Amino acid sequence: MKLGEVRALTADEWRALLEQSPQNTVFLNPEFLALFGVEVRFWGLERKGVVIAGLPVIEAQALGSRFLPWCYYQGIVLHREIWRAARAKRTQYEIEILEELATSVAEVEPRFHLSLHPSLMDVRGLDWVHYHTPDRPRVQLAPRYTAVQSTSSETSESLRKAARSARRQEEGYAQSREGLTLSQDGTLDELVGLLRDTFDRQNTGMSETEARLLPVYTSYLLAEVHGAFLTVRNAEGAAVAMALTFADVDGTIHVPIVGTGNTRFGGTLLYFAILDHALSTGAPAVDFNGANSPSRAYFKHSIGARPVLFFEASYDAVNGK
Known part of the structure; x- marks a missing residue:
């Protein structure tokens, strides 16, 4: 029937x-x-x-x-x-x-x-x-699989306790050894540059289609759905790691694009900053959008995010x- x-x-x-x-x-x-x-x-x-x-x-x-x-x-x-x-x-x-x-x-x-x-x-x-x-x-x-970290009923301290101790050390090293700082600014050109660095390390490249669509995609998220750039900068002010985030319909923070450049600990500093950003906005969770390759998955789970099928x-x- x-x-x-x-x-x-x-x-x-x-x-x-x-x-x-x-x-x-x-x-x-x-x-x-x-x-x-x-x-x-x-x-x-x-x-x-x-x-x-x-x-x-x-x-x-x-x-x-x-x-x-x-x-x-x-x-x-x-x-x-x-x-x-x-x-x-x-x-x-x-x-x-x-x-x-x-x-x-x-x-x-x-x-x-x-x-x-x-x-x-x-x-x-x-x-x-x-x-x-x-x-x-x-x-x-x-x-x-994706990697999701609940942020409801959490604090900055409790989220860090859920991460591996090595990641907590790296967050400190990012500031004490590399002199890195966080900001909520950034430009599309900086994001594109860091994405190209990321693709080069993976022996892939940004396609012409992606290069054409990225400005439109980014502009929409920033303007329409509480999108934000989170940026890690070195002592000279250059962006060395960067994330594009936005709030979904249910308030969950998505992280569809991350780019990293010449930094050892900047990625760790960035991911903890994303969690703090979620706390500051009252988001119930962070979806790090994808955990389907070994290095990417291991890193996201080491921050404390759980695997979600x-x-x-x-x-x-x-x-x-």
Whole structure:
């Protein structure tokens, strides 16, 4: 028995669903998505006149990637009433809604790539798309991790106690040995320079697409969603580490972009500064946005951030996957 009708949603209908969803995030705001200049289509599952779930189809392939740069949690959203059901009923609803929504969208969209919000942990509904039709492509699921530090009911001292002692020492060394200081200023040119230094150390490079989009992306976050630059400077005043942060809909501080240059301890000083920034703004948590490579993950967890699982889901009938 079908739960409802799957149909295309207008941008206004999508906004209305986001406002009623625990998965609401700046990353899914239509105005934010418009920054990237790619086609975006919104699909919704409507039941008895209420849109209870939505799925965005974002044509990031036009930029040469499955996902938009510096973006997270661009996936299925559910109406908060689903969350209020009794546990057994909620489990059934989640599975049925994800399967029906994704199966219906797969009939009209040849491919879609989703980065699911961490609150969506039961992904069997996506796994069961075309389960009984082996000649049809299946949704491919991949586990991913981010690093999250709760800051509610915490103090600057308690957050540092949660970190490894070596990190606390490095914070002191950054000031006593390197003469580094913190500021909440910074420029886009400084951020770009530090990002290029970071990419060079990783033997990668900033793509032309990223270089073109970064000014627009940064300007939007700074102007529209309480974005901020946090900058570590050396004794000469040069930026040696820098982060772009912003406050999401629920107040969580995201850290989508970090760049570091010629410094040994500046990164540690910067990450503790991000936690202090969250405390000063009353944020409930900091999401350090991604912990999927060894050095990045180990460092973020050594600061005290806990691993949080989320999933990427891809359907691709074009390439038979």
